[in-house]
Amino acid sequence: MSAGGTGTAPVLLERREGDTAIITLNRPTKGNALDHELISALEEFAARLQASVDDPPHAVVLMGAGDRAFSAGADIHNLVGLDEKSATDQMLRGQAVFGMLEDAPQVVIAAVNGVALGGGLELAMACDIRIAAPHARLGQPEITLGNLPGWGGTQRLPRLIGEGRALELILTGEPIGASEAHRLGLVNQVADDPVSAAIALAQRITAHSAFAVARAKKAVYAGMRDGIRAGLEIEAALVGECAVSPEQRAAVQAFFDRKKSTTTNKEPT
């Protein structure tokens, strides 16, 4: 993965557990803050998810190095000295990289093993599913820096927890704990070991057709983006693609074979 400058550790680490790629944001002394180098490394990884590479992962687990931070957000040093256009351009770039993860054909699960603040929470929300450690704290503190979330937080947070609760978090800048995040639906689970829980969930998903998983993700996001009417049409079209897939054919045959073998087992002795 991307080297961390002259001889330093790579800012993004990748390892595999079966079909699952485990990606680690690797700037632990800086709260795994997202600087240019780390955003570029995420971009390169996300691009590989879409490419037809050998032995692609069927799931992704994203975590932060250490146990204090998933990510403390954009590297605040990079906020200094930006003119309006470059600030806007960098928002758009980060949004595009996060969108590549959301559009990946694989399920992407954020193991929130510490704070997820600002761009760190926005990155976690661009993942499909979030599993948080009990000590995790999640928030959008941008208002405390005189700004607002710029990498999708104003769009994804309301869709996950409702406008009122999203505005409370964005306008106060105050973080919430893992159990409150779970109560609000911002995270799917709270687990003592969120990385292991994420890998276990990934394996439950990779047991199914990758072809269907990709299309189920696409259908869900289509409706959230384009409205229910468009979403229903896209859903129907994607079901059609699966209906003629070898994966569905094999899965349905396996169901009938299982019924046959169950019937055989029931014959009188």
Ligand SMILES: CCCCCCCCCCCCC[C@H](O)CC(=O)SCCNC(=O)CCNC(=O)[C@H](O)C(C)(C)COP(=O)(O)OP(=O)(O)OC[C@H]1O[C@@H](n2cnc3c(N)ncnc32)[C@H](O)[C@@H]1OP(=O)(O)O
């Ligand atoms: C498209 C490419 C652009 C890539 C770069 C970005 C360019 C500009 C574009 C910005 C887009 C922004 C979009 C986003 O919505 C906005 C943000 O994310 S703003 C940042 C929001 N995050 C925060 O405000 C959190 C700030 N940090 C903290 O509150 C605390 O550090 C903590 C996380 C609660 C941890 O506290 P402690 O345990 O006490 O530890 P320290 O505070 O001592 O931190 C340890 C160490 O890490 C450094 N650090 C922590 N957070 C950041 C950070 N966000 N950026 C940079 N560095 C950070 C901290 O300075 C310490 O380092 P040290 O001082 O020891 O060198």
